[in-house]
Amino acid sequence: MSPSKTPAVELEVRGRTVRVSSPDKVYFPERGLTKLDVVQYFVSVGDGILGALLDRPTTLERWPKGVFEGAKLATRMDSTGDAFYQKRVPQGAPEYVKTARISFPSGRTADEVAPSELAVVAWAANLGTLTFHPWPVLGDDVDSPDQIRIDLDPQPGTDFSDAARVAPHVRELLSEHGLEGTPKTSGGRGIHVFVPIEARWSFVEARRATIAFGRELERRMPEQVTMKWWKEERGAKIFVDYNQMARDRTIASAYSIRTNPRATVSAPLRWDEVADVHPNDFDVTTMPARFAEVGDLFAALVAHATPRYSLESLLELADRQETDHGEGDLPYPPEYPKMPGEPKRVQPSKDRDRPR
Numbered sequence: 318m319s320p321s322k323t324p325a326v327e328l329e330v331r332g333r334t335v336r337v338s339s340p341d342k343v344y345f346p347e348r349g350l351t352k353l354d355v356v357q358y359f360v361s362v363g364d365g366i367l368g369a370l371l372d373r374p375t376t377l378e379r380w381p382k383g384v385f386e387g388a389k390l391a392t393r394m395d396s397t398g399d400a401f402y403q404k405r406v407p408q409g410a411p412e413y414v415k416t417a418r419i420s421f422p423s424g425r426t427a428d429e430v431a432p433s434e435l436a437v438v439a440w441a442a443n444l445g446t447l448t449f450h451p452w453p454v455l456g457d458d459v460d461s462p463d464q465i466r467i468d469l470d471p472q473p474g475t476d477f478s479d480a481a482r483v484a485p486h487v488r489e490l491l492s493e494h495g496l497e498g499t500p501k502t503s504g505g506r507g508i509h510v511f512v513p514i515e516a517r518w519s520f521v522e523a524r525r526a527t528i529a530f531g532r533e534l535e536r537r538m539p540e541q542v543t544m545k546w547w548k549e550e551r552g553a554k555i556f557v558d559y560n561q562m563a564r565d566r567t568i569a570s571a572y573s574i575r576t577n578p579r580a581t582v583s584a585p586l587r588w589d590e591v592a593d594v595h596p597n598d599f600d601v602t603t604m605p606a607r608f609a610e611v612g613d614l615f616a617a618l619v620a621h622a623t624p625r626y627s628l629e630s631l632l633e634l635a636d637r638q639e640t641d642h643g644e645g646d647l648p649y650p651p652e653y654p655k656m657p658g659e660p661k662r663v664q665p666s667k668d669r670d671r672p673r
Contacts, residue, residue, distance in 0.1 A: 330360060333436035337443050344383035347578040350601055356442040361605035362572045363435045368619040369570040373451035374417040374429035376567055377403040381445035384576045406430050417456030421565050422653045431456040447574040450567035455620050462523045463516040466568050468561045469508040474553025477596055480508040483541055483555050484591045490534055494630040499617055502596045504575030504583040509568055511618050513625045524562040526628045528647055529635035531557035546648045547664055560650055571615040585614035
């Protein structure tokens with residue numbers, strides 16, 4: 318006889334009943350964490366994860382078979398993939414799951430999940446969603462970012478500690494431009510800094526401001542920071558991934574679970590903690606107690622929270638960089654259409670016209 322299937326569990330999530338199927342299915346074998354553990358984790362940090370996603374079009378990173386050695390992340394749903402990104406609301410979604418229509422660089426559109434209550438997060442977790450990827454926009458204005466996101470991405474030869482050494486300089490430079498950001502671990506090797514901004518600029522302008530910021534950081538820390546898009550040019554430095562501000566590029570939300578054996582989570586930090594923590598300090602088993610102790614350190618990024626800051630100073634910096642140094646746009650990701658003012662999108666080692 319085949320073993321009997323574990324009955325589904327019903328959870329009450331702020332007035333909604335959310336059904337958790339196969340609650341004993343193991344999602345993180347090395348930690349012995351089950352699907353039910355994952356859903357209950359998200360409920361335990363409910364105000365935090367909902368605040369990070371509230372009313373934002375959100376791509377779901379789904380691992381319905383759990384995380385295991387050799388799992389391959391696909392970029393689309395198929396019949397054999399162990400995991401996939403879901404950019405359109407799943408069929409059969411409950412009536413309380415709201416959506417927002419977004420447009421991709423290709424011109425195609427999609428209705429993405431836009432969480433409006435915690436039950437939506439729990440429902441998505443039951444579908445195997447471990448990492449939530451919200452856009453930096455709200456559903457009522459999907460073309461005007463209300464956040465800039467500074468991604469400090471350690472390159473080979475560097476690690477989290479190197480990103481942590483750069484982070485205070487990020488804070489200082491933001492302050493010089495009248496901005497204040499909130500840091501978080503990526504859940505992996507990097508650090509993210511999110512800044513709430515007024516929703517009156519386009520993606521192109523927000524990306525341009527981020528490029529200007531990264532260039533100034535690189536100018537001040539040339540041995541530690543790089544803005545080079547091509548990996549072969551970056552060296553052992555911290556890459557400021559400016560293309561995370563391009564349309565349809567998203568970053569794992571605060572409190573999302575990362576798909577590594579330890580089940581680490583993306584943890585908001587106080588600035589004075591950055592130098593002393595390690596990503597492994599924050600995982601599915603430890604974050605609930607931390608959240609209960611410190612609350613939502615990412616509350617400044619919740620939709621419509623104040624204050625929200627202006628990008629005018631960074632855009633003026635971008636103008637000066639272009640006028641004084643001829644520093645214009647930088648390459649977009651390869652799947653994007655050619656953008657106005659964008660330089661040649663050719664890997665330097667393959668560029669036949671580049672001076673040798």
